[in-house]
Amino acid sequence: MSEIQTGDYYTRHFSPGPSDDTLIINMGPQHPSTHGVLRIIVELDGEYILRCEPVLGYVHRMHEHMGETKSYTQYLPNMGRVDYLHALAWNWAWCGAVEKLAGIEVPERAQYIRVLTTELNRISSHLLWWGAYILDLGAFSPILYAFQDREIIMDLLQIPTGSRLTYCYFRFGGVSADLSDAFLAGLKDFVPYLRGRLPMYRDLVTDNVILRKRCEGIGHFSPELCRRYGATGPVARGSGIDYDVRRAEPYSIYDRFDWEVPVLEAGDAMSRYLIRLAEIEQSLKIIEQALATIPSGDFIAKGAPKPKWAPPRGETYFAVEGARGKIGVWLVSDGTKTPYRVKLRAPGYCNLSLFAEAAQGVLLADAVSILGSLDLVIPEIDR
Amino acid sequence: MLQTEIIVPAELVRLVLGIVALAAFVGANAIVLVWLERKVAGHIQRRPGPFEVGPYGLLQTAADAAKLIGKQLTMPAGADAFLFWLAPILAFLPVFVLFMPIPFGENLYSLDMDLGLVLILAYAGFGVLSLCLAGWSSHNKWGLLGAARAVSQSVAYEIPLLLAVLAIAFMTGSFNLQAITEGQGPWPWQWNVAVQPLAFFIYFACALAETNRAPFDLPEAESELTAGFHTEYSGMGFGLFFLAEYANMIVVSSVATVLFLGGWQGPVFSGWWWFLAKVYALILAMMWFRWTYPRVRFDQLLNLNWKWFIPLGLANLLVTVAVV
Amino acid sequence: MQTSALVLFVIHALIIGVGGIMAVASRSLVRALVGLIMTLFGVSGMYLLLNAPFIALMQLLIYVGAVVILIFFAIMLTKAPAGGEEERPNQVRTYLLALMAGVLPTFVIGWVVLTDQPASINAPLETGLKALGQGLMEPYFLAFELISVVLLVAMSAAVILAFKRRQSR
Amino acid sequence: MNIATCPFPAIAITATDYAKCGSTAYCYVEPRNVVRAAKYFFEAGYFIEDVCGLDLEEGFEVVYHFDSFTAPGRVSLRLVVPHDKPVVPSIAGVFPGAEWHERETTDFFGVVFEGNPNPKPLLLPDDMTLHPLVKEQKKRQPAVNVFVVHRLSEGKEPTAAKKKPADEDEEA
CATH class of the missing domain: 1.20.120.1200 (NADH-ubiquinone/plastoquinone oxidoreductase chain 6, subunit NuoJ)
Structure with missing residues (x-):
């Protein structure tokens, strides 16, 4: 071949295999099914993937460095931008880490508010994933049905949080505003409404024979694979690993509610799909119980930190269950107003890292299905 | 000076008039269909669809056409210019030939040909050719993959399509579309679909595959291949592929109407309106499928063809021959 | 006309x-x-x-x-x-050979046509489909079947090649 | 876990208060023993949570968080490498998931993970030479200033217990 160097750094360092008949192709960063700006360099034999390598960093914003330059309160809005689909879980992860470090008690009502809004946010994240995944498989309509339901959630969450997507609602020691009656009434109506919609989704999409053929047996992840790559969330639970941070590392008041962790053994894309749908139902269950038992009281602790507050020195690790898996925040403080080190463990990052191994030898169309079933949010992966 | 007597045969006049009329028909229909597709998609997806431009958004397509025409035509570096621009033209031109033998009414056809059906089948092959050329010449790997898919898909699906069509031809004993129409009665139970439901099913499935409509839209498969064979086309280059897709939809629906649904005959007031109604019903069904089903995978598509459609088509043909 | x-x-x-x-x-x-x-x-x-x-x-x-x-x-x-x-x-020799390959058949056919002019009809008659089919199935049956044998051989060869490739994967 | 029963050569093991700092134990090892430690955690059924760096006055601290799906209780495996020669053996051969975390740490701190199967920049551009999380000299803190180790029962500061160097020559 000619000596002219083509491609960029990553393509040049992606050494092709020994065969002459393969095709090296850039899937992304502008590709319809990489959900944003993920890029995957793929070596294809026909339509079979021989090898692939994800290339990240196209929306990398160095949130961890921002954490070292901003004060604790100033860093709060960053969380909604890490994973914009389940922003409240990240809110919670950051607030929880700081509260754990400084030993701040969260009032009872604030705990309930956090559970209610986070679970609602989880449903909206799963709904969006559901639509987007079916879109990856080539059906256009379900995503708009999902958006219709998600719209109600966003309208609801707008009432207490004031924003629709990148929420910044939690504060150290509570939340920024109390839940209004309009929100509580709306939520009360929403639970049976969504329950009524779910059977329709099942009839329309889940039982569709083409969808089943595209998901069943595709992208099999063994529990061992999940463990080696540290996959968590629906990806791990779809592979038979009974692991949910809300149960395994209990935080807040999740132990008061009666709910289950859905686990399926199959480990294929279909089981991940079903897990997420089942999680919507479980979240509804939690919301229903929390709505029934929400106490009155303060929505933020009396001695909640002021903006220029500095926590004691020390370090802590706090994890919450996000829609995509285990969100972890490792926080090191040197006792000043800015954190010494913030490490954000993004679940999507770990889940995606197993893709290169899982996609070996599958068809390109199946790779799209696997990629979709991982539920990627690229800003969260790149941070 | 040589005196030549110019004889213009009536058949030629009919042909020229027919082609002009067909060009208008195809153009008008494509515009209506694009609008219809968006409206159908909109209503399936619980949104209004286009409704800003003109009444009910009727002028939306015109606005889009103006936009497409106004856009710069770009070509990637390293592409084969001749083939690159030949492909969209080749996609659209044969469409006129395909329409010629179709009888829209008792006397409404532009070419009365004994081999009308064969003519349509023969020229339908050019569509695939244009897809291949487009994918290959655009110097794009996604385009190449799309072209490879287009080839194997259409080669595979042409066989059961032919088998289904042959069953009807055997029954009628003619390739003349007018004769096939007249071989059926005006009432639905006299149509070929009542006698040959399997052939109709196979034909319609294959027609979806041949026109690259969902769930068989693998050559473009935008979630896998970005846009497949027409990834690199801009402006009217893309527009011609788009028009050809809709024109092909009308063609396959028209042929299905003639072969299986009694053509222009209806229980009352037989005429071209019946023909159009049937064609549009089929097209609506195609749109309905597209906006409902996920896309099948490539090997599933081929397996479906080789393991089900071809054996079924052959069996159907054998039974038909035995009965006839 | x-x-x-x-x-x-x-x-x-x-x-x-x-x-x-x-x-x-x-x-x-x-x-x-x-x-x-x-x-x-x-x-x-x-x-x-x-x-x-x-x-x-x-x-x-x-x-x-x-x-x-x-x-x-x-x-x-x-x-x-x-x-x-x-x-x-290409070398000149290749061009010469190509030219010969094109010209020789022309000569042969031309010679045959000129020496043994077949009876031609001014306006060719259209043969009906039925006659065509009967012709293939009756007088030219052997030729017709031989062609299908050739196609069969080609097809089996293709299948064998495909299987070999699949096994090597 | 206990320093005496620890199956891999560790420098110090501190049992910590899980409720306060989110880990059950901090386990300090020499950089060259990290692969053996990772192997132990792999065989014990842990999964890798993340690999983080931390810039301290003593050097770069690399922290591996391991957690278990079945019996929760995070263990953080730690090691310190000097600023001028930040080289750590890669554990990607044991936990393939560590590959990305290690590459990320290389991007942010310049810590080199020897033996990483794909040592390219992951999150930062390939032509970037700056390591954004490396602190200026005057902003670096010594470890004592940031670590308050919450021991389980006694409230004493941890004492670094040296392990016998008998089996330290085994490299993975």
Whole structure:
């Protein structure tokens, strides 16, 4: 071949295999099914993937460095931008880490508010994933049905949080505003409404024979694979690993509610799909119980930190269950107003890292299905 | 000076008039269909669809056409210019030939040909050719993959399509579309679909595959291949592929109407309106499928063809021959 | 009608000729293929001139719709080795041989036509489909079956090749 | 876990208050023993949570968080490498998931993970030479200033217990 160097750094360092008949192709960063700006360099034999390598960093914003330059309160809005689909879980992860470090008690009502809004946010994240995944498989309509339901959630969450997507609602020691009656009434109506919609989704999409053929047996992840790559969330639970941070590392008041962790053994894309749908139902269950038992009281602790507050020195690790898996925040403080080190463990990052191994030898169309079933949010992966 | 007597045969006049009329028909229909597709998609997806431009958004397509025409035509570096621009033209031109033998009414056809059906089948092959050329010449790997898919898909699906069509031809004993129409009665139970439901099913499935409509839209498969064979086309280059897709939809629906649904005959007031109604019903069904089903995978598509459609088509043909 | 027939003949001959030259002379395989299609298209027009529409349409259906597409497929799936035979300029000897390969058959056919002129009909008659089918199944049955044997052999060979490739994967 | 029963050569093991700092134990090892430690955690059924860096006055601290799906209780495996020669053996051969975390740490801190199967920049551009999380000299803190180790029962500061160097020559 000619000596002219083509491609960029990553393509040049992606050494092709020994065969002459393969095709090296850039899937992304502008590709319809990489959900944003993920890029995957793929070596294809026909339509079979021989090898692939994800290339990240196209929306990398160095949130961890921002954490070292901003004060604790100033860093709060960053969380909604890490994973914009389940922003409240990240809110919670950051607030929880700081509260754990400084030993701040969260009032009872604030705990309930956090559970209610986070679970609602989880449903909206799963709904969006559901639509987007079916879109990856080539059906256009379900995503708009999902958006219709998600719209109600966003309208609801707008009432207490004031924003629709990148929420910044939690504060150290509570939340920024109390839940209004309009929100509580709306939520009360929403639970049976969504329950009524779910059977329709099942009839329309889940039982569709083409969808089943595209998901069943595709992208099999063994529990061992999940463990080696540290996959968590629906990806791990779809592979038979009974692991949910809300149960395994209990935080807040999740132990008061009666709910289950859905686990399926199959480990294929279909089981991940079903897990997420089942999680919507479980979240509804939690919301229903929390709505029934929400106490009155303060929505933020009396001695909640002021903006220029500095926590004691020390370090802590706090994890919450996000829609995509285990969100972890490792926080090191040197006792000043800015954190010494913030490490954000993004679940999507770990889940995606197993893709290169899982996609070996599958068809390109199946790779799209696997990629979709991982539920990627690229800003969260790149941070 | 040589005196030549110019004889213009009536058949030629009919042909020229027919082609002009067909060009208008195809153009008008494509515009209506694009609008219809968006409206159908909109209503399936619980949104209004286009409704800003003109009444009910009727002028939306015109606005889009103006936009497409106004856009710069770009070509990637390293592409084969001749083939690159030949492909969209080749996609659209044969469409006129395909329409010629179709009888829209008792006397409404532009070419009365004994081999009308064969003519349509023969020229339908050019569509695939244009897809291949487009994918290959655009110097794009996604385009190449799309072209490879287009080839194997259409080669595979042409066989059961032919088998289904042959069953009807055997029954009628003619390739003349007018004769096939007249071989059926005006009432639905006299149509070929009542006698040959399997052939109709196979034909319609294959027609979806041949026109690259969902769930068989693998050559473009935008979630896998970005846009497949027409990834690199801009402006009217893309527009011609788009028009050809809709024109092909009308063609396959028209042929299905003639072969299986009694053509222009209806229980009352037989005429071209019946023909159009049937064609549009089929097209609506195609749109309905597209906006409902996920896309099948490539090997599933081929397996479906080789393991089900071809054996079924052959069996159907054998039974038909035995009965006839 | 004679003049118009002649004009049409010339047009088709030109299409065939240009297509042939394109098929032989172009560097790119796909362009050569387009030339081949042009030739086949012209030939099909010739059949139409001979009042044999069925053969003309079959020519398009089988050659353009299937054979050429398959060749296309083969071209897309194989990569010409860089610096292979096709890339070097041809030698004079090759051109001479090519010219001979083209001219010799013309001479033979021309000679046969000139010495033993077949009885020609001014306006060719259209043979009905039925007659065509009967002709294939009755007097020319053996030839017809032999062709199908050839196709069968080709098909089995293709299957065997495909299986070998699949096993090596 | 206990320093005496620890199956891999560790420098110090501190049992910590899980409720306060989110880990059950901090386990300090020499950089060259990290692969053996990772192997132990792999065989014990842990999964890798993340690999983080931390810039301290003593050097770069690399922290591996391991957690278990079945019996929760995070263990953080730690090691310190000097600023001028930040080289750590890669554990990607044991936990393939560590590959990305290690590459990320290389991007942010310039810590080199020897033996990483794909040592390219992951999150930062390939031509970037700056390591954004490396602190200026005057902003670096010594470890004592940031670590308050919450021991389980006694409130004493941890004492670094040296392990016998008998089996330290085994490299993975």
